[in-house]
Amino acid sequence: MYRIVAMQTLAPQTKLIEIYAPEIVAKAHAGQFVILRVDEEGERIPLTLADWKPEANTITLIFQEVGVSTIKLGSLNVNEELCDVVGPLGNPTDVRNYGTVVIVGGGVGIAPCLPITKAFKKTGSRVISIIGARNEKLLILEREMRCICDEVHISTDDGSKGHKGFVSDVLNILIKKGYSIDIVYAIGPSVMMRAIAETTRPHKIKTVVSLNPIMVDGMGMCGACRVSVGGKVKFACVDGPEFDAHQVDFDQLIKRQRAFLAEERTALEHWEKCRGN
Ligand SMILES: Cc1cc2nc3c(=O)[nH]c(=O)nc-3n(C[C@H](O)[C@H](O)[C@H](O)COP(=O)(O)OP(=O)(O)OC[C@H]3O[C@@H](n4cnc5c(N)ncnc54)[C@H](O)[C@@H]3O)c2cc1C
Ligand code: FES
Known part of the structure; x- marks a missing residue:
């Protein structure tokens, strides 16, 4: 399980989450991302690594709350756990001295x-x-x-x-x-x-x-x-x-x-109705 170590609001609808994930920290490079799920029924959310701290074994992600899954993620609290976090995924940035x-x-x-x-x-x-x-x-x-x-x-x-x-x-x-x-x-x-x-x-x-x-x-x-x-x-x-x-x-x-905009809108309306918003 992946414990949330910090959750902070950086701007309207924009949050920073720090997650305990030692095996991802060990292999992280600039340009890579992870895919996480909030719970067993949750959608898979790709988010790019914004930082990682080897001394604390944590990764930092910064995300915008744009739909059901990211709003659910942003509603979690410190010490709660995510169902899974897979990564690091994708190729690292080709970093060299270009001038x-x-x-x-x-x-x-x-x-x-x-x-x-x-x-x-x-x-x-x-x-x-x-x-x-x-x-x-x-x-x-x-x-x-x-x-x-x-x-x-x-x-x-x-x-x-x-x-x-x-x-x-x-x-x-x-x-x-x-x-x-x-x-x-x-x-x-x-x-x-x-x-x-x-x-x-x-x-x-x-x-x-x-x-x-x-x-x-x-x-x-x-x-x-x-x-x-x-x-x-x-x-x-x-x-x-x-x-x-x-x-x-x-x-x-x-x-x-934009292929699933209608479905995403319906999912958000349905979820907000269920929450009583
Ligand atoms: C490699 C990669 C890295 C990303 N890094 C970041 C990041 O660091 N911070 C951040 O805020 N967002 C990032 N995103 C976008 C983020 O994954 C989507 O905003 C999120 O999945 C939306 O899910 P939702 O259920 O909240 O919204 P929904 O209402 O489901 O969708 C809102 C919009 O988000 C996009 N989206 C929906 N599902 C997915 C999906 N499975 N994969 C990709 N995009 C999707 C679509 O354009 C959609 O119109 C990244 C996407 C990719 C592919
Ligand atoms: S997300 Fe499935 S092939 Fe890239």
Whole structure:
């Protein structure tokens, strides 16, 4: 069983959970994820490692409460136990000294950027981050990113903090200012990652994204997470989750992510009715 060691609210509908999981800590690398279930009847929830602490044998996950399973997860308390946590899954980030790395995180996507940013900094790379959210209240991990990065740029859709607009606008400004960028890593909503890919494509800047299609087994057997990369079918769980952004068919990814919207809405309404909300 996997005991919850900490549960903290970072922003509206955004929580941090720390779980005792020594066998996952022993093998964890930046860019990898776990799949957990809250209880025996629970859905499998893929979440990326935001941190891990070898001294405490814990992993840290940061998640947004968007539907039944993540709301159920967020309603748990310290010392309660999760039914299972499988991982680490997926391929680690290809970490090496590229020169100047720009890490772009949008919304809860800033969380998986944290270990990747730390890993790149350790290689001696110059690390610039661009983090953004819909508004200031939803912006997470600014302090942590400032402790690691050489530069941190911020954007909010409503202009309540930093540049008013999108993270892709900020990246465009840096490119136009003449920043020499060797590689861009982007994690966030698929529309954001698509915008980043289109920003860097004309400048031929190598760009990597971490994809989050619907996953079930996370081990390459069910095919739920298939994505099209460079015209070939890839399984994000075993071939990714990181891919060359300029090769990803984002339109197909976004369509597949929305495939069960009606069912997800019905499940949430039903669950809220049962809870008496
Ligand atoms: C590799 C990977 C890493 C992820 N890391 C994070 C993370 O660090 N933090 C975070 O907040 N979210 C992360 N997600 C997304 C997270 O898994 C979904 O938000 C969660 O499963 C939604 O479940 P739900 O029942 O609460 O919502 P639902 O109402 O069931 O679904 C809401 C939306 O979440 C997505 N979703 C639903 N089920 C799945 C599933 N089995 N797999 C993937 N997406 C699904 C769909 O786009 C859906 O429209 C990650 C997804 C993947 C594939
Ligand atoms: S989640 Fe089943 S093949 Fe990737």
